[in-house]
Amino acid sequence: MAPSTSPPVSAASLILGAVPWQHQLLSHLTGTIRADLPTLGSALGAVGFRSIIHYPVRRRMHEWGFFRGFDQAADLDADLRAVTEELRTLDGGRRLIWIHLHTTDLPWKGEPGEAPLDLADLYPYADPALPLPKVLRDEARRRYLEAVRRADRALGRVLEALDESGHREGTLLAISALHGIELGEHGQILYGHNLGRESIQVPLLLDLPDAWSTVPLAEHDRTVEAALRFPVELTRLWPTMVQVAGGRRLPMHPPSLFEPAAGPALSSLYLMNGVNLHSAVFPDSAVEQVVVESRFAMADPQFYLALLAQAAIDAPGLERSPRQIFEGLRRTFLGAPPWSTLDAETGESTVTWKLERWRRVRGTERVSDQEAAARRAAMAYTAWSRWLGPEETPREAR
Numbered sequence: 001m002a003p004s005t006s007p008p009v010s011a012a013s014l015i016l017g018a019v020p021w022q023h024q025l026l027s028h029l030t031g032t033i034r035a036d037l038p039t040l041g042s043a044l045g046a047v048g049f050r051s052i053i054h055y056p057v058r059r060r061m062h063e064w065g066f067f068r069g070f071d072q073a074a075d076l077d078a079d080l081r082a083v084t085e086e087l088r089t090l091d092g093g094r095r096l097i098w099i100h101l102h103t104t105d106l107p108w109k110g111e112p113g114e115a116p117l118d119l120a121d122l123y124p125y126a127d128p129a130l131p132l133p134k135v136l137r138d139e140a141r142r143r144y145l146e147a148v149r150r151a152d153r154a155l156g157r158v159l160e161a162l163d164e165s166g167h168r169e170g171t172l173l174a175i176s177a178l179h180g181i182e183l184g185e186h187g188q189i190l191y192g193h194n195l196g197r198e199s200i201q202v203p204l205l206l207d208l209p210d211a212w213s214t215v216p217l218a219e220h221d222r223t224v225e226a227a228l229r230f231p232v233e234l235t236r237l238w239p240t241m242v243q244v245a246g247g248r249r250l251p252m253h254p255p256s257l258f259e260p261a262a263g264p265a266l267s268s269l270y271l272m273n274g275v276n277l278h279s280a281v282f283p284d285s286a287v288e289q290v291v292v293e294s295r296f297a298m299a300d301p302q303f304y305l306a307l308l309a310q311a312a313i314d315a316p317g318l319e320r321s322p323r324q325i326f327e328g329l330r331r332t333f334l335g336a337p338p339w340s341t342l343d344a345e346t347g348e349s350t351v352t353w354k355l356e357r358w359r360r361v362r363g364t365e366r367v368s369d370q371e372a373a374a375r376r377a378a379m380a381y382t383a384w385s386r387w388l389g390p391e392e393t394p395r396e397a398r
Contacts, residue, residue, distance in 0.1 A: 001231050001265040001281055002179045005199040006192045008064060009270075010178040010234075011055075011100075015039050015066060017238025017253045020268050021338065021388050024398060025064055027271035029326050030334070031398070033065040038250070040238055042069025044096045047247045051096040054083055076100060080157055087161035092170075094245075099158060103151035104181070108143035117143045120313045125189040127304035132184035140183050172244050173207040174237055185363070193272070195279035195291050197356070197364050200267045204232055206257065212244055231265040231281040232257065254387075263383040270394075271333045273303040278339065280380035287358040288367065290376035295350035296336035300325050337391040339381060353377040 003013035004020055012018075012025040016037045020026050023033045041051035052072040055061065067073040076083065076099065083099055107116035117140060125132040132140075155175065162168050179191045179199055186196035193199075239249035239256040255261050264280035274297035281289045300306075306322035308315040341350045355373035356364040367373060385391070 001233050001267055001279075002177070002200045002202050003233065003235055003267055004269055005179040005195060005267070006269060007178050008060075008066075011066065012064065013235050014176075014178070014237065015041075017235050017242075017249070019235060019266060019387065020270065021384075021397070022252060024394075026394060028060075029271055030330055030394070032063065033068075035065065035068070037252075039066075039069035040098070040241065041067075041071070041096060043238075043242050043247050044094075044245050045069060045071070047094075047245050049094045049096050049245060051098070052086075053098040053100075055098065055100045056102060070098075076102065080154055084157055084161035087158065088164045090162075090165040090167050092167055096241075101151050101154050103154050104144065104147040108140070108147050110143055110146075119311060122189050123308060123311060123313055124304075125184070126193050126307060128187040129304075131187070132189055137184050144181060144183070169210045171207070172209050172212075172241060173205075174241065175203065175205040176234055176237065177202040192269070195267050195269055195277050197289065197358060197362075200279060200281075201231075202234070204234065204237070206240070209244065231283055231287065233261070233265045236261065263386070264380060266380070266384060266387075268338075270338065271329060274299045274329060274332075276333075276338050278380060278384065280376065280383060281358075282376065282379070288355060288376060289358065289364070290353055290355045290373060290380050292339070292351060292353045292377050292380055294339050294341045295352075296341050297329055297332040300329065303329075334395040335393050337393055339384070340391055351377075 002010050004010040006028060008028050009020050009025055012023050012033050013020060016023045016033060016039055018037060023037055025031045025033045038046075041053065044051055051070045052074060053067060053070045054074050054076040055066070056075060061067065061073075074082065083097075086097065106122070107118040109116050121136070122132075122140060124130055125136075159173075162171060162173075180197075180202055181191060182188055182194070182196055182198040185198045186194050188194055191199055233254060236254045236257055239253045240258065242249055243256045243258060249256065264282045267279040267281075269277040274295055276294045276296065278292040278294070279289060280292075281287060302318055302320060302325055305315040305318040306320075306325040309318055310322045310326075339351065353373055353376075355367040355369070355376050357367055358364055
């Protein structure tokens, strides 16, 4: 389960092995990651590893603190030439190589002669008031699946280069994703807008070094059915890799994949259009997911137009600048607790929730039992509080 559907927030969680509230990069609109938390690069550096992260190197990534503790941050070239050459010439030394394949990023190519499908074609449908037309949804799905196939071929080139190095048997290989992609299943598009199944359920493949091949994972039944019964938080990848490397996790970290996990898999999405979202996926025979919505401000009717303008997409009817809209929400967000919000006039709770049951392969169905939904919401809050302590406002938490 992805810790968030916001790309920078989820990436920070993987790099730090921490949920968003712990590392405090809560949104692309606010915060930097806490300087006192060790990145995967610094944790492995402490036990003798050299680390390089191949990632889209942008100014904001440095400002957020993404590359702290890594020996080198390098932009990923489109043909993977630098990465594959680096892998082919491995000398057997202890090193971490983080490779972020962005092959599935927009634009999505089509058949020869077809125009690419770009952000401007899809982003207007991030607004749940604008349903994604079926024709466009089908076309987007076809293009996205082709992008996934390109990513698969790129990953194949990476693995071939690792094989050629002669060091595959001594490598811990982890393959995952920062978030999923939604194409209208929960009324929105792409990622970073809600915590539906399509957005938080991502692949996780782990190939252990030969020396660890006989050590069972905690959820050791690796069938498809078991994968559905035991949703795994991606933040557990950090302590797993550190444990294999001979390091130690901090008390704030979740258990590694060699240890049993208690409670649901948690995800969060902060500072949306006046709401924070929290998801808990429960590891039962019938997988259930509760999504809790905590409203900290009135929804801004021009929020989605501001998102378009921020992405340099035409936004007719936008009356205020995106900065004005986002800054107004941000100021209110910083002074409100992440879960237990109250209406300023009535004093009543502004927290709502919904419960869904996951179908075996894909899709969900709504659970109408409101008492069951309320129990799951309470369990989600308890699980969140167990890890993160009493609620504070984002301003206090900083």
